[in-house]
Amino acid sequence: MALTVGLRPLTRALLRPWARVPGAALGRPAAGSGDGVRCFGSPRVLVEPDPAAGVAVMKMRNPPVNSLSLEFLTELLISLEKLENDKTFRGIIITSDCPGIFSAGLDLLEMYGRDPAHCAEYWKAVQELWLRVYLSNLVVIGAINGISPAGGCLLSLSCDYRVLANNPKYAIGLNETLLGIIAPFWFKDVLVNTIGHRAAERALQLGFLFPPSDALQVGIVDQVVPEDQVQSTARSVMAQWLAIPDHARQLTKNLVRKPTADRLLQQRDADIQNFVRFISRDSIQKSLHVYLEKLKQKKG
Ligand SMILES: CCCCC/C=C\CCCC/C=C/C(=O)SCCNC(=O)CCNC(=O)[C@H](O)C(C)(C)COP(=O)(O)OP(=O)(O)OC[C@H]1O[C@@H](n2cnc3c(N)ncnc32)[C@H](O)[C@@H]1OP(=O)(O)O
Numbered sequence: 614m615a616l617t618v619g620l621r622p623l624t625r626a627l628l629r630p631w632a633r634v635p636g637a638a639l640g641r642p643a644a645g646s647g648d649g650v651r652c653f654g655s656p657r658v659l660v661e662p663d664p665a666a667g668v669a670v671m672k673m674r675n676p677p678v679n680s681l682s683l684e685f686l687t688e689l690l691i692s693l694e695k696l697e698n699d700k701t702f703r704g705i706i707i708t709s710d711c712p713g714i715f716s717a718g719l720d721l722l723e724m725y726g727r728d729p730a731h732c733a734e735y736w737k738a739v740q741e742l743w744l745r746v747y748l749s750n751l752v753v754i755g756a757i758n759g760i761s762p763a764g765g766c767l768l769s770l771s772c773d774y775r776v777l778a779n780n781p782k783y784a785i786g787l788n789e790t791l792l793g794i795i796a797p798f799w800f801k802d803v804l805v806n807t808i809g810h811r812a813a814e815r816a817l818q819l820g821f822l823f824p825p826s827d828a829l830q831v832g833i834v835d836q837v838v839p840e841d842q843v844q845s846t847a848r849s850v851m852a853q854w855l856a857i858p859d860h861a862r863q864l865t866k867n868l869v870r871k872p873t874a875d876r877l878l879q880q881r882d883a884d885i886q887n888f889v890r891f892i893s894r895d896s897i898q899k900s901l902h903v904y905l906e907k908l909k910q911k912k913g
Contacts (some may be wrong), residue, residue, distance in 0.1 A: 616770075620778040624823050624913040628675075634857055635814060654671075654688075654692060655688040655691065655692065656688065657673070657674055657675040657684070657685045657688045657689075657902065658671060658672070658673060658674070658685075658688045658691075658692045659671070659672040659674055659710060660672075660692055660696070662702070662830070664702075665718075666848075666851075666852075666855075667701060667702055667703040667704060667855065668702065668703070668705065668706065668848070668851055668855075669696050669702050669705045669706075669718060670705070670706045670756075670844075671689075671692060671693075671696070671707050671708070671711065671713075672708055672710040673689070673707070673709045673710060673711070673716060674709070674710035674711060675711070676711050676847045677711065677714070678711065678716070678717035678753075679709055679711050679714055679716040679717060679759075680716070680718065680719070680720040680721070680722075681716060681719050681720055681739070681742070681764050681765075681768075682720040682722070682723055683720075683723055683734065683735050684736055685720070686735075686738040686739065686741070686899060687738060689742055690738070690741055690742055690745060691741075692736065692744070693705075693745050693749065694707060696729070696751065697745075697749060697750060702751060702752070703751060703752060703855055703859060704751050704752035704754065704851045704854065704855055705749075705751050705752070705753055705754070706754045706755075706756050706844070706848070706851060707746075707753065707754070707755050707756065707772060708758055708843070708844065708847070709757075709758050709759050711759065712759070713759045713760065713780075713782065713783075714759040714760055715755075715757045715758060715760060715761035715765050715769065715783070715785075715800045716759075716764065716765030716768055717760070717762060717765060717803045718761075718762050718763035718764030718765045718766070718767075719739060719764035721792075721810065721901055721904065721905055722737045722890050722905075723900060725898065725901040725902065725905060726898070729889045729893060732889045732892055732893065733885050733886075733888075733889050736884070736888040737881075737885055737887045739764070740799075740877060740881060740884065740885070743767060743768075743771060743799065743877075744874060744877070744878070746768065746772070747771040747870055747873075747874055748805070748866075748871070748874050749847075750859075750863050750866075752773055752774075752846045752851060752854040752855060752862070753771070753772045753773050754772055754773060754774045754850055754851050754854070755768070755772035755774070755775040755847075756776050756843045756844055756846075756847035757769055757775055757776065757777045757778065757783065757785065757834065757843070758778045758783070758840065758843050758844075759778070759783055759824075760782060760783050760784055760785070760788065761783070761784075761785045761905065762770075762775055762784070762785070762787075762788045762822055763788055763789055763792075763796070763800075765785075766785050766786055766787050766788075766833075767787070767800050767803065769785060769834070769890035770803045770804060770807055770833070771803065773854065773866070774835050774836075774850050774854065775834040775835050775836070775844055776834070776835065776836045776846045776847050776850065777825050777828055777829070777837050777838075778825070778835075778837075778838065778839070778840040778843045779825045779832040779837045779838060779839055780825065780840055781824050781825065783825060784822035784823055784828075785823055785828050785833055785834065786821045786822040786823050786828075786833065787800055787801075787814055787816065787817055787820070787821075787822070788820040788821070788822050789817075789820060790818060790819070790820040790822035792820075792895065792900060792901070792904045793896075793900025793901070793903070793904065794891075794892075794897060794901070795886070795891075796817055797884065797885045797887075798877075799873070799876065799877045799884075801813065801816065802873050802876060803873065804816065804817065804833075806830060806873060807833060808831050808832045809832075810832055812831050812832075816831070816833075825837045843860060845903075882893065
């Protein structure tokens with residue numbers, strides 16, 4: 614898949630992709646890997662490779678809530694691109710290193726009080742991450758070990774399979790309307806593809822965040838397991854998926870997902886312009902302000 618990352622050279626230059634991760638990389642072999650196999654990654658993305666299994670675990674660590682800032686998105690993109698281009702790997706497990714939070718979704722501070730050029734650059738990176746995960750040739754499994762609203766839910770929905778930890782706090786859904794904003798058409802498409810039209814219609818309008826039992830029932834996740842079994846379950850599901858020949862699985866995945874991805878690919882620039890126009894409205898900026906204040910006040 615030829616996707617351009619399309620971020621400002623400055624943004625990319627600021628990052629140090631593939632730098633050894635302090636602490637994690639200091640001689641600690643990756644779990645399940647043989648001696649000499651080291652964790653690698655970037656400041657916000659820790660990659661634990663298991664070359665023998667052909668699997669890498671990608672841990673998001675952008676504390677406190679793994680909000681998808683521009684820098685974090687860029688690091689995720691670079692990690693994914695690297696893994697995708699390395700023939701050692703056939704599958705990745707995406708999980709979180711922030712306790713209780715898978716991802717709080719898009720970083721509201723990238724959309725609030727920003728100029729149009731910044732919003733456009735940000736939205737391009739959001740599109741890019743979605744396309745890269747959604748169309749990945751690798752098997753992508755979400756080991757969802759925390760709450761995942763909005764953009765966090767989109768990231769989960771873009772995986773091939775979702776395992777959610779059974780904790781009532783770990784709700785998942787596209788809750789944009791609760792913020793006074795709307796889920797873009799491609800977020801909506803992925804939800805419809807996953808849970809069906811009627812369920813998506815209700816969930817989107819009401820901004821449902823499904824706790825684990827409801828999430829399983831509606832089909833927004835594939836499995837709910839005790840919290841301490843999320844990673845091991847993701848590993849055994851991965852083994853099942855990797856038992857299928859790559860070429861057959863990849864072509865099938867493409868067959869199923871391409872029409873949805875094409876809807877965005879055919880109008881990426883227009884989608885960016887729509888986003889910038891929408892997010893720049895006074896009324897939307899006001900809604901974001903109110904929501905951010907609410908998050909602050911919640912702390913007391
Ligand atoms: C017509 C065409 C239209 C085109 C489309 C147009 C428009 C827009 C589409 C936009 C799609 C948007 C997608 C999104 O993902 S929006 C983000 C949605 N996320 C949320 O609603 C989650 C908000 N966060 C929370 O609910 C909680 O933080 C939590 C995740 C449950 C964690 O709770 P807790 O552990 O208690 O932590 P705090 O609430 O205290 O948060 C810690 C600090 O992190 C800040 N924070 C939290 N979430 C975000 C975020 N998403 N972005 C930026 N910052 C975030 C929070 O304010 C705290 O900051 P502080 O320490 O400085 O106070």
